[in-house]
Amino acid sequence: MKCEVALALDVESREEARAFLERTGPSLKWVKIGLQLYTRYGPDLVDEIAEMDYSIFLDLKLHDIPNTVAGAIRSIAAFPVSLLTLHASGGPEMLSAAQQERNQSAPRLRLLAVTALTSMDADQLKAVGIDKTPVDLVRQLARMASGCGIDGFVCSPREVTVLREDLGPDAYLVTPGIRLPADSPDEQKRITTPADAAKAGANLLVVGRSLLRADNPAEVLATIQQSLAP
Ligand code: C5P
Helix, strand or coil: CCCEEEEECCCCCHHHHHHHHHHHCCCCCEEEECHHHHHHHCHHHHHHHHHCCCEEEEEEEECCCHHHHHHHHHHHCCCCCCEEEEEHHHCHHHHHHHHHHHHHHCCCCEEEEECCCCCCCHHHHHHCCCCCCHHHHHHHHHHHHHHCCCCEEECCHHHHHHHHHHHCCCCEEEECCECCCCCCCCCCCCCECHHHHHHHCCCEEEECHHHHCCCCHHHHHHHHHHHCCC
16 A cells, blocks of 8 residues: 655744755655644645645644535635545534535545544543543544545554554545654654554655654655655
């Protein structure tokens, strides 16, 4: 199974974003634009980075009533975006409305249902009233999203194997929570190395701080990419 890397471009400014992409070099295909840059610059920055020939993963983690989420997807349909996240915990009505809107106005956009954030462990889940292990919650949310027609899922690398079993070979599995052996986990709880995530069957690895903090991000990216070969 082919496994690729998406850079989580969580930086302060567009200048920093451009400089970092230059240092990372041409082997990067996917750039994930998340809340930090999007809330500062909006669609302009999406256009700017897409024009540099990257595929864009817009990580807005939509979570609202069905009508509002469908409206957001109609707006995003005009953007050069390939992947868009929404929270599976928004429920089946929200997910079905999102998928329907995607089919109508953005057929080339793939929706990714975020299951449980990789920063959540059993204690964090309990604190928000969910008395389940992360893996049980991830499986339940992914099955529910799949039933609404969604075929892309965000989970931690530790859940890739069971989701692959549950959802089959066509599910597109995206995993943040990636760290190199020497890295700090930071606040992420359910982490693994790029090689282990690829072996488990992930399709796209989201890598942020392991690249952003590297002295030589091009070299670290090359090392990660080499470790993904099947
Ligand atoms: O720096 P790090 O590699 O931890 O970055 C992970 C990225 O993946 C962040 O941009 C974060 O917003 C995103 N993410 C996550 N957990 C999810 C979904 C997205 O960490 N479940």
